[in-house]
Amino acid sequence: MKRIFTARWLGLACVLSLVVVFLGPDLLSLTQAAEKPKLTVWWNKGYYKEEDEGFKKVAEDFARDNNVTMDLTFTIQDDLGPKIISALIARRVPDVAFCFFTDWQIAPKFAWEGKLSDVTDVINDLKPRYIESHLKTAWLYNNVEKKWSYYSIPIEAQALGSHYWKDLVQEAGFDPDPKKIPMTWNEHWAFWKKVQDNLRKKDPVKYGKVFGIGMTSSSRATDTFYNFEQYLLAFRGEILSPDGKVIAHEPKNRDAIIKTLAFFTSIYKEGYVPPDALTWTDADNNVNFNNKTVVMTPNPSISIPGAHFFSNKDNYYNKIGSILQPTSPVDGKGYPYLVSVKPIIIPKDAKEQVLARKFVRYILGTKNFTNYVTASNGRWFPSFKDVAAAPFFHDPKDPHVPVATEQHLKRETRAFYYSYHPAYSQVYTENVWGKAMSRVITENWSNEKAADEAIGRIQTIFASWK
Amino acid sequence: MAQLSSVTPNAERWRKKTLIGLVFCAPLILIFLVLVIYPMLYEIYLGLDRTIYASIFSDPIFIQTLWNTVLFVGLAVNVKMFLALTLSGLFNMDHWLVRILAGVFLLPWAIPSLPGILAFRWMLNGQWGIVNKILTDIGLEGYPWLVRRHTAIGAAIVYHIWKYLPFWTLIFVAARRAIPRDLYEASDIDGAQPLQKFRFITFPMLKSLFMICCLLSMVFTLGDFVIIKIMTGGAPGDSSHVLATLAYRYTFQMGRIDWGVGTFVTALPVTLLFIFILIKKVK
Numbered sequence: 001m002k003r004i005f006t007a008r009w010l011g012l013a014c015v016l017s018l019v020v021v022f023l024g025p026d027l028l029s030l031t032q033a034a035e036k037p038k039l040t041v042w043w044n045k046g047y048y049k050e051e052d053e054g055f056k057k058v059a060e061d062f063a064r065d066n067n068v069t070m071d072l073t074f075t076i077q078d079d080l081g082p083k084i085i086s087a088l089i090a091r092r093v094p095d096v097a098f099c100f101f102t103d104w105q106i107a108p109k110f111a112w113e114g115k116l117s118d119v120t121d122v123i124n125d126l127k128p129r130y131i132e133s134h135l136k137t138a139w140l141y142n143n144v145e146k147k148w149s150y151y152s153i154p155i156e157a158q159a160l161g162s163h164y165w166k167d168l169v170q171e172a173g174f175d176p177d178p179k180k181i182p183m184t185w186n187e188h189w190a191f192w193k194k195v196q197d198n199l200r201k202k203d204p205v206k207y208g209k210v211f212g213i214g215m216t217s218s219s220r221a222t223d224t225f226y227n228f229e230q231y232l233l234a235f236r237g238e239i240l241s242p243d244g245k246v247i248a249h250e251p252k253n254r255d256a257i258i259k260t261l262a263f264f265t266s267i268y269k270e271g272y273v274p275p276d277a278l279t280w281t282d283a284d285n286n287v288n289f290n291n292k293t294v295v296m297t298p299n300p301s302i303s304i305p306g307a308h309f310f311s312n313k314d315n316y317y318n319k320i321g322s323i324l325q326p327t328s329p330v331d332g333k334g335y336p337y338l339v340s341v342k343p344i345i346i347p348k349d350a351k352e353q354v355l356a357r358k359f360v361r362y363i364l365g366t367k368n369f370t371n372y373v374t375a376s377n378g379r380w381f382p383s384f385k386d387v388a389a390a391p392f393f394h395d396p397k398d399p400h401v402p403v404a405t406e407q408h409l410k411r412e413t414r415a416f417y418y419s420y421h422p423a424y425s426q427v428y429t430e431n432v433w434g435k436a437m438s439r440v441i442t443e444n445w446s447n448e449k450a451a452d453e454a455i456g457r458i459q460t461i462f463a464s465w466k
Numbered sequence: 467m468a469q470l471s472s473v474t475p476n477a478e479r480w481r482k483k484t485l486i487g488l489v490f491c492a493p494l495i496l497i498f499l500v501l502v503i504y505p506m507l508y509e510i511y512l513g514l515d516r517t518i519y520a521s522i523f524s525d526p527i528f529i530q531t532l533w534n535t536v537l538f539v540g541l542a543v544n545v546k547m548f549l550a551l552t553l554s555g556l557f558n559m560d561h562w563l564v565r566i567l568a569g570v571f572l573l574p575w576a577i578p579s580l581p582g583i584l585a586f587r588w589m590l591n592g593q594w595g596i597v598n599k600i601l602t603d604i605g606l607e608g609y610p611w612l613v614r615r616h617t618a619i620g621a622a623i624v625y626h627i628w629k630y631l632p633f634w635t636l637i638f639v640a641a642r643r644a645i646p647r648d649l650y651e652a653s654d655i656d657g658a659q660p661l662q663k664f665r666f667i668t669f670p671m672l673k674s675l676f677m678i679c680c681l682l683s684m685v686f687t688l689g690d691f692v693i694i695k696i697m698t699g700g701a702p703g704d705s706s707h708v709l710a711t712l713a714y715r716y717t718f719q720m721g722r723i724d725w726g727v728g729t730f731v732t733a734l735p736v737t738l739l740f741i742f743i744l745i746k747k748v749k
Contacts, residue, residue, distance in 0.1 A: 082718035275593065276613060278702045429719055442705070
């Protein structure tokens with residue numbers, strides 16, 4: 001009898017402990033919820049300490065003013081992207097999420113799957129402040145509800161610029177003034193080749209491993225498709241029509257794709273791009289530039305000079321130059337700058353929908369957001385006209401930030417193709433252009449064959465998105 | 467009735483014992499059900515959708531990835547095991563120099579994976595790596611090791627062998643020491659040569675263990691994600707992926723959990739075959 005009694009108690013104890021283990025956290029959160037609401041925010045870790053500290057303070061102010069428990073975590077983008085994707089699939093989501101990869105990896109696909117909250121109400125409030133081309137990227141298709149709407153809230157953007165070491169250009173015998181860098185297509189690229197040749201001729205030991213062009217050509221880096229699609233516009237090629245249909249196979253566009261691919265692969269094969277550029281991640285052109293193993297690198301933000309602002313003012317103000325892109329090789333005219341616009345998302349399964357919206361409105365207030373975005377030292381350009389009007393973005397003494405300002409405010413800008421059709425987000429994730437470059441360089445495919453494979457892959461991907 | 471009453475206390479005792487046993491095992495059983503059985507059944511359920519396979523096989527890198535996996539697992543495991551078996555003979559010798567050498571030999575196993583792989587990556591860097599520096603210093607041309615598919619996979623295989631060889635060598639050394647000495651003494655009396663001793667005594671005694679170790683290592687290596695992810699990241703042009711890294715790419719970068727599952731389901735028959743043989747061998 002005693003043994004049965006013991007066994008029963010043991011069983012009960014086990015069941016109770018299992019209940020505590022599995023339901024405890026939820027019961028705890030229920031009791032907390034009774035006290036005050038909790039807002040879970042997943043935010044991309046900034047590149048500078050000032051960004052995170054500034055944002056943390058704004059979040060704390062919001063929590064205090066609204067009597068909210070703030071659960072704010074900062075994570076680097078390489079980890080945060082998969083984390084948000086997993087959360088959306090598992091439907092255990094934060095209330096607010098912001099990641100640098102959201103615009104192309106997350107928002108189009110999960111808006112399509114109906115897993116993002118329709119944020120038209122927030123957008124309508126902010127609409128008068130928005131730079132139009134930035135806002136366009138938030139207009140996404142929900143395939144569950146069969147409607148187009150705003151499913152993300154753009155906050156900041158980047159566009160392709162180029163940075164170079166003025167002292168190396170001078171060493172190669174050229175005037176390093178940004179106004180003196182040739183800006184017509186052929187002359188521009190020939191210039192960087194000549195810089196490399198001259199440097200190596202001048203001192204083969206010192207400059208034997210310095211390359212003229214730090215062009216990312218890897219399927220691991222988002223910079224690769226950024227560069228490729230930007231220069232595809234220079235060659236007057238299009239992948240999609242404005243209504244989201246694949247037109248890459250049309251002769252004019254196929255020809256432009258082949259020429260763009262030939263441009264990338266020829267500068268690599270001629271030895272003007274570091275061999276390892278084929279394996280670079282997004283950080284590696286920055287690293288190579290900082291190590292002065294490349295003279296010039298195209299980069300989709302001004303993060304490169306930005307990093308020097310804090311560590312070496314002389315480099316920032318005197319030794320590094322920033323320029324825009326050369327004119328089109330087809331007609332010598334300009335072409336639109338592709339803007340990669342970084343948005344906030346509110347998942348549809350988020351528990352605190354109202355509070356999340358309130359928080360987003362709060363952090364995007366002119367003062368709060370100006371403080372946040374300027375702390376990134378110009379790496380990101382704000383999506384709001386009033387913030388972009390801040391003196392920080394127009395300082396004539398600054399050699400870099402006003403270059404980005406000119407791109408976003410004075411030049412024609414355009415959204416990436418994922419805004420035309422969400423299937424294109426998969427094209428980006430698969431990095432078809434990086435793969436095509438590798439086919440030509442390492443497997444000796446012709447540019448035509450590699451271009452056709454990439455076009456075929458895009459068509460296959462689109463066929464699967466129905 | 468008398469018969470029934472004599473059975474009942476036994477059955478009752480058995481029932482009580484089983485009940486208590488089950489209660490104690492309940493947490494483990496529950497964890498096993500939640501973390502192993504449920505995900506596996508869910509994976510199989512997701513994997514039943516045949517359209518997944520059409521999609522992943524239409525990806526130009528999928529077949530290449532399958533081949534890479536066969537290469538990675540086949541070469542890395544077999545070469546490593548052969549070397550481990552051979553080197554275990556050396557480390558089985560009782561000499562002070564061998565003892566020192568054994569200590570040094572174990573170091574790669576003790577080094578954490580991440581710094582080890584990153585060190586390999588730096589050494590193989592086409593521009594600045596020490597391997598190319600040595601090659602150019604002796605008048606040879608450098609080679610972009612991680613920029614070509616075969617050498618990139620080769621680098622991952624070499625790292626795998628470097629890292630895990632000490633562990634398996636240690637296992638074989640222990641197994642060799644368990645072989646009765648009198649067998650070797652008898653063979654000495656018969657005038658057996660070292661190779662004959664290996665062929666007729668050592669290998670037959672180690673055969674089963676060798677097989678089990680090979681299968682275990684194959685199962686571990688098939689799921690190895692870190693080496694390829696850190697060493698090559700799939701570059702150049704996604705040509706050096708293995709199934710584990712490709713499944714990660716599908717699931718966590720593209721949000722295609724079904725494709726990720728499909729990738730693993732493709733490898734499941736091979737994995738299950740290894741496990742089946744393994745269990746048979748252990749029995």
